[in-house]
Each structure stands twice: as structure tokens, then as C-alpha cells.
Amino acid sequence: MxxxxxxxxxxxxxxxxxxxxxxxxxxxxxxxxxxxxxxxxxxxxxxxxxxxxxxxxxxxxxxxxxxxxxxxxxxxxxxxxxxxxxxxxxxKKDTWISKNAAELAPVAYFSMEYAFHESLPIYSGGLGVLAGDHCKSASDLGLPFTAVGMLFHQGYFRQLFNKEGWQEEAYDELDLTTLPIKPALTPAGEEARVKVRIGERDVHLRVWSLTVGRIRVLLLDANVPENSEEDRRLTARLYGGNQELRIQQYVLLGVGGVRALRALDVPAQVYHMNEGHAAFLGLERVREAVETGLDFRTASEAVASSSLFTTHTPVPAGNDAFSYELMDRYLGKWPGLLNASREELYGLARHDQLWDGHWVPTFSMTVFALRMSRMANGVSELHGEVSRDMWKFLYEGAEAREVPIGHVTNGAHNLTFTSQAMRDLLSTVLPTDWTERLEDGEMWKGVEELSDAQLADVQLNMKREMISFVRGRLREQLTRNGATAAELAALGEVLSENALTIGFARRFATYKRATLLFRDKARLSRIVNDPQRPVQFVFAGKAHPADNPGKSFIQEIYRVSQEPEFRGKIVILENYDMNVARHLVQGVDIWLNNPRRPLEASGTSGMKASFNGSPNFSVLDGWWREGYDGTNGWPIGEEREYADLNVQDDADAYSLYQTLETQIVPLYYAPPQPDAEGRGGWRQTVRLTIETVSPRFSMQRQVIDYVRGYYLPLTRRGAAISANGAQRAREIAGWKSWVRQQWPHTTLTASANLPSTARPGQKVEVRATVNPAGIKPEELRVEAVLKRGDDITRVPLTAQGEGQYSAQVPLDGSGLYSVGVRMLPVIEGLSNDLEAGLIRWA
Structure with missing residues (x-):
């Protein structure tokens, strides 16, 4: 034919x-x-x-x-x-926003990756899941909200295990015509296109629209005929390639994303950068402001006044920084576009780092994001502390706790990860509108009405579904690798619905210590093979394609799973994605997480398991440090720091085994002893897990925290700073320039009549002499700073005449005090006392 x-x-x-x-x-x-x-x-x-x-x-x-x-x-x-x-x-018209924050300005949320569903594989791990869940709850709550990201047409990668258990990567080209996306249309009805200049060439972007409930996500795509083959590959893979690729992708996201909003006439007044990848949105917003006639410094003030930056990375190596040479190559024209000098622009991002044995200035995306925003946060209470300490060098002379980086502890989208069976069960004891009140802790007390039998029945069915899924996935893997008929038949014995089942599924970065469980294999074998009280483990996770140590962890787990004493009782699944995650968090009895504290910024996988009644068994790091209350799961190790990582690993592994053997296993296998209401034992822990974790760590609570703590203040601040042709921005920018020029000429001396010992409540006189170098006295804050252990007290000194200040400073508690005096410039309208970045100590 x-x-x-x-x-x-x-x-x-x-x-x-x-x-x-x-x-x-x-x-x-x-x-x-x-x-x-x-x-x-x-x-x-x-x-x-x-x-x-x-x-x-x-x-x-x-x-x-x-x-x-x-x-x-x-x-x-x-x-x-x-x-x-x-x-x-x-x-629905009466949303949470309409009733609680109707004045909220439209929010634009920028993220490099989004995990909405496994059918749209443009995510790698937790950052993407968090961003996707943030969008879903923004929809649920009724926020005026638009998200911006990238359409990676080969996604992250599909993970395969070979016969030796080594991770291999496959990249599949997405067929865009079969995805739940449509070309974004301009107000004139045309397909949206924007272009971004990178180096000496223009890169063209098609804009796709993805609808997530009531909100829209804009996805940028460089795979269009107008671009060269090389440029078409800029949106091929997520987190692939070298620094040259990454800097170009970040320009597309930040600059191209803002231009996409403008092309589609999407309103946006508050801008949220989810990690430093999105920081270049500040470049484009400043360029727009300069184009209207503002000078660079005024434009920067106006832009920063409505910007929020969320950092997720608690280790310096995880924060992108580029050489000035690379910046010149790809963004060399930008100083001219902004009417700024190269030194002015790069200075906003300067971070001197040790590269190849030499200290060199680098352009740090995190520093730039912090400088180009007036609010910033970490993603758990502990991560906020770690972040303030990491970036305190930007505020020379400040104490770490004063650094203006707050925290919003992450959450997860309950309805995405809670099984339908568990939802149906919850609906029997919670109000009819419970899915709209997920953050309401009082409402969740209704879970106490569930009987042991009800919970046991639902959880057993979820476990059976999970085991069936695991066996099916293993069958696909073994068949591809040429397994024998006997090996395939043995899959029917993999995992038992009657055994305590523990899940671990994470990105396989080495600090997450996926192999900690195997530190004492003989002891583990006794735990796993106890004939009366068996325990089994299910692992899943991807390592970055360039992370061979992470791949080695995967291979180690795979090899252990093939050893006779562990076969069928320890398994690791390939191609970890949202589908695998849902099955595991819904089907396991316990969720295990053992990162090296304090390197876990937040973590969210344990939250999702808890929504389904699976208690968390984790190091007291990230969210679990806040979530654990002594009744709803178990800690691993102690809340302390270690100088020797091997000592830390030994201590945490010992704690893991000990807690498993002496607390978890006995409780799980204890005969039911319900009270008169049919509650008790293991199922009581399950109830408390659902009741305590579901509201506090719902994404709904997280987004509400962002609205109240960040989006609304930025709505008000952005409007005030930009009003009347950005008059206040101009005043603040001018004042900062003047103060920074004069600051080297200021002087501060101080003295205090400190006795060798004192009574609690006794006051001491602290005096200071200031040469303000022309800075107005009312624009200087002179204060005594008292440190007692970790406590800091700041007491303003009162002006007593020409350059003289003093105060009676109370010593309110017992202990050893350190007393100092400092001076810093402040005026009304600053976002925080350290915004000028200038502190002088006596």
C-alpha cells in the first residue's frame, strides 16, 4: 500500500x-x-x-x-x-480571602518547578511539590494569584534501575498536545509570545496556560521555531547542564515571566520568589520602572517594597552564585538598561567566596533576592534560625537573631495526598464543610470519635492497595531486566499486609542519609525477621543525575534488598514521582525520615503520611521539630549539634534501632485494649497523628500565614512606597545614598558604670558620645545592647545635648551580662531597623 x-x-x-x-x-x-x-x-x-x-x-x-x-x-x-x-x-464567592483579606493585592508567584500531578512531570522533588501545593491552596482560599514557571519538554528524568541497582536516566519528550495545558492568549486573542535578550541574541518564548482550580499558572517554553536548536533546548530539562545553562534558564524565568504577565495583562502587585532561581524578576521590574523615568536606586526601592523571597536551602553550596565573567557574558547589557553602573548592579548580589583557593566576588542569586525584597523567610522555625545565621554577614554588626529573615513552616495540600477512603471516613465525624476549614485545629478534634475498628479497616485497605502497587512496579522493573519466571513468581511474597510497614521516600541527597538504617545490619536483620513481630521497609527516591554519591545510596539499598535475609522485606522502587508518593504515604504504617540535623529545611513527606494516619518517626529537624508533641510519633536522636559526623550517625542509628525495638514495635503489635468508646493503643496514636498534624501542617494554614504575615504587609507597603510617582521610594533611596556616604565619617564612643556584681533589677548608667557627620540626630538610633546567654535586650539611649546620649539600663535577671553600645541609621518607612545595612559599635 x-x-x-x-x-x-x-x-x-x-x-x-x-x-x-x-x-x-x-x-x-x-x-x-x-x-x-x-x-x-x-x-x-x-x-x-x-x-x-x-x-x-x-x-x-x-x-x-x-x-x-x-x-x-x-x-x-x-x-x-x-x-x-x-x-x-x-x-464560590464567599472564599476565605473575601471574608478575611479582601484588600489583598494580586500576587505573582515564581518558581523554577511545580509538581501538580505525575502527568505533568516538570518537577524534581520537594520544592516543586511545595510550589504545586501552594497554588492549589491559593485556589482553595480564593487568592488573586498567578503562578509563573517553565515548561520543561523533557521534564526532569525517568529513573530506571539496571540489574545492579544503579540509577539510569531516561528523558522522554512530552507531547504538549496531550497535556492539560493550552496556549495563553493575549487580550487581543493572539497566542502570547515574549522575547528575552540573553547575551547578544533574543530568545523567544511561547506562553502556555495551566488552570489549577480558580487560579492560573503560566509556563514558559523556548522550544519554538523562531529559536536556534541550542536555544530551543533551554527549556528541555530541569536542573540539567552546567552553570551557563542555569543562568540562562534563570533569566528566562525571571525576565520572561514578568514579560509574560504583561503580555497577558495579568495584574500583579506582590511578587513572591520561591527560591533564588526566580531572583532575576527583579531585573525586569526595575527596568520597567526606570523606563518610566525613575532612577536606578529609586526603582530598586519601589520594586523591593512589594517583593518576598523564600529560601529553601540551609547549606551554602545549594545557593547559586555566578562569576562576574559569566554575568558579563549573559547579562552584560543590563547595567545600561537600568541606568546603573556594573558595580552598582553586581553590588546588590555580591558574595565573596573561596573559589579554587582564591577569594573572588560572585553574583549570588540568594543575596540578590534578599537585596531585592523587603521581606524574606525560611520554611520552618529551625530553618529560619539557620538562614539568619547563614546570611548575617550581609548585616555586619548585627546579631543573627536580628537578621530580617522570618519563617513560615511548610505545609502540604491535604486533599492531594489524603486517600478517598480516609476522606470518606473523616467525613463521618467532621463537619460537612471540613475541606474548607483544614487549618481549624478545634474542628479536627472530631477525629477522636473514630473507633479503632474504623481506622483499622480503612488503613488495612490502603496498605493492601499499596502492596499491590509495589508488586506491580517491581514486576515491570524485573521484566525489563530479564528476570526469570521464578523471580517473577516470588513477587507474590513481597511485603505482608500483616507486618509493620515503614516508608522512606525522598530526594536522595546524601544529607538525607537514606542508608542510615543499614548501619548495623545484624541488628536490622533481627528486627526485620522477628517471626512474631516482623517489620518491613519500602524505599523510593531519585538522585540528581550528577550525584554519584546519592546514586551509590540507592544501589546500596537495592543490594541489601537482594540479600536473602532481607528479600521481600526491604524493597526500593524506581521512578519516584507523585504517583509513587501518594501510594506510599497512604499505605505505610509509619513514615521514616532521618536527615542530618540541621540540614533539613522543612521536609513535607511525613506530613502527607500523617494525613492518612501514619505517625512520623524522624530526626527533630525541619517541620518535625515543631510537629512532634510526644504523642503523635517518635523522635530519632537528640536536638543537639555534633562536631563529628560519624558520631552523629552512630548516635542517630542507635536511637533509631532502640526506639523501633522498645517503643514502636511493641505498641504496634500489642493486643487491642480499647476503652469504652472503642479507642486505645496503636490506633490512639493514629488518631492523634491525624488530629495534630492535619491542621497545623496543612497547606491551607501555610498560605494563610503567607497572606497575613507577608502578602498583606507587602500589599500595603508596596502601595505606600510607590504612591505619587514613587515619592517615598525616591526619598528613601536618596536618604540611603546620603547616609552611606556619610557613615564612614561618623564616630561613636561609650562608657558605663558597671559594678563587678549587681542585684536583679539594679540599673546601670550607659553613656555615649556621637559624631553624626551631618546625619540628623532623629535619624540615628543609639542603644545599649545587653547579652545574657542567648537573650538580647536593646535599650534606647536618650539624647542629652550636642552628641551626648545616656540611659539607666536595668539588669532584669541574674547571670553574666555583656554590655555594648551601637548606633544605626533609621527613618520612618523602612521595612526593618537593619534595612540600611549600617551598624557602628562603640
Whole structure:
């Protein structure tokens, strides 16, 4: 046969179920299992084959099957129920925002990666899951919110294990026509295109629109005909390539993202940078302001006044920094565009670092993000402390606790990770509107009404589903690697529904210590193989393609899983993604996490397991340091620092084994002894896990914290600083320039009549003499600083005449005090006392 052409005949949805197509293009279905079931039932095989993608599924379903579904009364009832819920959600007017923060300005949220669902693989790990969940809860709460990211057409990578258990990477080209995205249209109805100059060339970007409930996500795509082959690959892979690729991707995200908002006429007044990758959005916003006639410093003040930066990285090596030579190559024209000198622009990001044995100035994305925002935060209480200490050098002379970096502890989107079975059970004891009040801790006390039997039944069914999933995944892996019939048959013995099952699934960075469990294999073998009280473990996780130590951890777990005493009782799954994560957090009995404290910024996987009643067993780091209350899980190790990492690993491994043997296993296997209400023992821990973790670590609570603590203050500050042609920004910028010019000429001397010993409450006189070098006295704060251990007290000194200050400073408690005097410049309208970055100590 001579083929003269090809044509695809697409199935047509019958009128009775026609809105399945509309729903497929709104990721509302991604956290609605009953909506997903409508698609799965049409073609279960293709539903699995196409990673649960309803758009692709509808392209493949035979017309006869669609007609049959449209004639099925039961299917139509479920369809109408799902669509009624969808319409109620989309049409809701009395959202949390409308009732609690109606004055909130539109928010633009920038992130390098987003994890919404496994069918859209443009994420690598926790940062992406957090960003995706943030968007979902922004929708749930009714925020005026638009997210901006990148459409990586080869995603991150598909992980494969070879016969030796070594991670291999596969990159699949996404078929954009089968994804739940559509070209973004300008107000004139044209497909949105923007261009960004990188070095000596223009890179063109197509903008795609993704609908997530009530909000929109804009995804940038350089894989367009107008670009060279090299430039088309700029949006090929997430976190691939070298520094040259990364800096270009960051320019596309930051500069291209702002231009995409403008091309689509999307309102945005508050800008949220999720990690330093997005910091270049500040460049474009300053350029826009300069174009309106503002000078560089005024424009920078105006832009920073409405910007928030969230840092996720607690180790210096995780913060991107580029050489000035690389900056010149790719952003060399930007100083001219901003009417700034190279030194002025690069100075906003300068971080001197030791490279190849020499101290060199670098352009730090984190420093630039901090300088170009007036609010910043870490992602847990401890991470906030670590971040303030990491970046205190930017505020020379300040104590770490004063550094203006706060914290919002991460959360997770409850409905994305809570199984439908658990949701149905919760609905029997919680109010009918419980899914809209997830942050309400008082409401969650209703969980106490659930009986042991109810919880046991639901959790056993979730575990069975997880075990079936694990066996299916292992079958695919073994078949690809040429397993024998006997090896495939043995899969029926992998994992037992009657054994205590512990899950661990993380990005395989080495600090997460995935192999800590194997530090004493003989002891582990006794735990796993106890005939009366067996324990089994399920692992999953990806290592970065360039991270061979992380890959070695994966291989070590794989090899242990093949040893006779551990076979079928310790397993590791390949291709960790959101699908694997959901099955594990819903099916295991306990969630294990053992990072090297304090390197876990937050972590969220344990939260998701807890939503489903699986207690957390973790190092007191990140969120668990705040979440653990003595009843809802178990700690590993102590809350202390170690000078020797081997000593730390030994201590934490010992604690892990000891707690498992003496507390967790006995409690899990103890005969049920319920009280009169049918509660007690293991299931009481399950109840308390759900009740305490679900509200405090819901993404709903997290987004509300951002609204109250950051978005609303930035709404007000941004408007005030930019009002009247940015008059206040101009005043602040001018004042900072003047003060920084004069500061080297200021002097401060101080004295105090300090006795060798004193009574609690006794006052001592502290005096200071100031040469203000022309700075107005009312623009200088002179203060005594008292340090007692970790406590710091600041007491203002009062002006007593020409350059003279004094105060009676009380010593309120017992202990050894250190007393100092310092001076710093302040005026009304600064975001914090350290904003000018100048402190002089006597």
C-alpha cells in the first residue's frame, strides 16, 4: 500500500458527558479522586499507561466506550455529582480571602518547578511539590494569584534501575498536545509570545496556560521555531547542564515571566520568589520602572517594597552564585538598561567566596533576592534560625537573631495526598464543610470519635492497595531486566499486609542519609525477621543525575534488598514521582525520615503520611521539630549539634534501632485494649497523628500565614512606597545614598558604670558620645545592647545635648551580662531597623 497521508479520527464526547473535556483541562481533578475515577473507568489500561492524564485518555478512548458510559445510569449519576461539586467550587464567592483579606493585592508567584500531578512531570522533588501545593491552596482560599514557571519538554528524568541497582536516566519528550495545558492568549486573542535578550541574541518564548482550580499558572517554553536548536533546548530539562545553562534558564524565568504577565495583562502587585532561581524578576521590574523615568536606586526601592523571597536551602553550596565573567557574558547589557553602573548592579548580589583557593566576588542569586525584597523567610522555625545565621554577614554588626529573615513552616495540600477512603471516613465525624476549614485545629478534634475498628479497616485497605502497587512496579522493573519466571513468581511474597510497614521516600541527597538504617545490619536483620513481630521497609527516591554519591545510596539499598535475609522485606522502587508518593504515604504504617540535623529545611513527606494516619518517626529537624508533641510519633536522636559526623550517625542509628525495638514495635503489635468508646493503643496514636498534624501542617494554614504575615504587609507597603510617582521610594533611596556616604565619617564612643556584681533589677548608667557627620540626630538610633546567654535586650539611649546620649539600663535577671553600645541609621518607612545595612559599635 502506498500511503499518501495520515489522519487521526478523534472520539467525540456524547452530550451527556461532554464536560469531561472541560474538567480535564482544570487540575481540580488532580486532588479529586472521584473525578479521576470517571476517566479511569473509561479505559483502566490506558489510564495507567498515560500516567493518569485525562486529556490523553480522552484522545484514546474508543467511541463505543464513550457511548456506553453516556448510557450508563450509574456512571451518569457519578458524573453529575462530580460536575456539581466542580461548579460549586469554581463558582464560590464567599472564599476565605473575601471574608478575611479582601484588600489583598494580586500576587505573582515564581518558581523554577511545580509538581501538580505525575502527568505533568516538570518537577524534581520537594520544592516543586511545595510550589504545586501552594497554588492549589491559593485556589482553595480564593487568592488573586498567578503562578509563573517553565515548561520543561523533557521534564526532569525517568529513573530506571539496571540489574545492579544503579540509577539510569531516561528523558522522554512530552507531547504538549496531550497535556492539560493550552496556549495563553493575549487580550487581543493572539497566542502570547515574549522575547528575552540573553547575551547578544533574543530568545523567544511561547506562553502556555495551566488552570489549577480558580487560579492560573503560566509556563514558559523556548522550544519554538523562531529559536536556534541550542536555544530551543533551554527549556528541555530541569536542573540539567552546567552553570551557563542555569543562568540562562534563570533569566528566562525571571525576565520572561514578568514579560509574560504583561503580555497577558495579568495584574500583579506582590511578587513572591520561591527560591533564588526566580531572583532575576527583579531585573525586569526595575527596568520597567526606570523606563518610566525613575532612577536606578529609586526603582530598586519601589520594586523591593512589594517583593518576598523564600529560601529553601540551609547549606551554602545549594545557593547559586555566578562569576562576574559569566554575568558579563549573559547579562552584560543590563547595567545600561537600568541606568546603573556594573558595580552598582553586581553590588546588590555580591558574595565573596573561596573559589579554587582564591577569594573572588560572585553574583549570588540568594543575596540578590534578599537585596531585592523587603521581606524574606525560611520554611520552618529551625530553618529560619539557620538562614539568619547563614546570611548575617550581609548585616555586619548585627546579631543573627536580628537578621530580617522570618519563617513560615511548610505545609502540604491535604486533599492531594489524603486517600478517598480516609476522606470518606473523616467525613463521618467532621463537619460537612471540613475541606474548607483544614487549618481549624478545634474542628479536627472530631477525629477522636473514630473507633479503632474504623481506622483499622480503612488503613488495612490502603496498605493492601499499596502492596499491590509495589508488586506491580517491581514486576515491570524485573521484566525489563530479564528476570526469570521464578523471580517473577516470588513477587507474590513481597511485603505482608500483616507486618509493620515503614516508608522512606525522598530526594536522595546524601544529607538525607537514606542508608542510615543499614548501619548495623545484624541488628536490622533481627528486627526485620522477628517471626512474631516482623517489620518491613519500602524505599523510593531519585538522585540528581550528577550525584554519584546519592546514586551509590540507592544501589546500596537495592543490594541489601537482594540479600536473602532481607528479600521481600526491604524493597526500593524506581521512578519516584507523585504517583509513587501518594501510594506510599497512604499505605505505610509509619513514615521514616532521618536527615542530618540541621540540614533539613522543612521536609513535607511525613506530613502527607500523617494525613492518612501514619505517625512520623524522624530526626527533630525541619517541620518535625515543631510537629512532634510526644504523642503523635517518635523522635530519632537528640536536638543537639555534633562536631563529628560519624558520631552523629552512630548516635542517630542507635536511637533509631532502640526506639523501633522498645517503643514502636511493641505498641504496634500489642493486643487491642480499647476503652469504652472503642479507642486505645496503636490506633490512639493514629488518631492523634491525624488530629495534630492535619491542621497545623496543612497547606491551607501555610498560605494563610503567607497572606497575613507577608502578602498583606507587602500589599500595603508596596502601595505606600510607590504612591505619587514613587515619592517615598525616591526619598528613601536618596536618604540611603546620603547616609552611606556619610557613615564612614561618623564616630561613636561609650562608657558605663558597671559594678563587678549587681542585684536583679539594679540599673546601670550607659553613656555615649556621637559624631553624626551631618546625619540628623532623629535619624540615628543609639542603644545599649545587653547579652545574657542567648537573650538580647536593646535599650534606647536618650539624647542629652550636642552628641551626648545616656540611659539607666536595668539588669532584669541574674547571670553574666555583656554590655555594648551601637548606633544605626533609621527613618520612618523602612521595612526593618537593619534595612540600611549600617551598624557602628562603640
Amino acid at each position: 502506498n500511503i499518501i497521508g495520515q489522519v487521526t479520527v478523534l472520539p467525540q464526547l456524547p452530550d451527556a458527558i461532554a464536560r469531561l473535556s472541560e474538567l480535564a483541562y482544570n487540575l481540580y481533578w488532580s486532588w479529586t479522586p472521584r473525578a479521576q475515577a470517571l476517566y479511569q473507568e473509561l479505559d483502566p489500561s490506558n489510564w495507567e499507561r498515560f500516567q493518569h492524564n485525562p486529556v490523553r485518555l480522552l484522545l484514546e478512548v474508543p467511541q463505543q466506550r464513550l457511548e456506553a458510559a453516556a448510557a450508563d445510569a450509574d456512571y451518569l449519576d457519578r458524573y453529575r455529582g462530580v460536575m456539581a461539586d466542580f461548579d460549586a467550587y469554581m463558582g
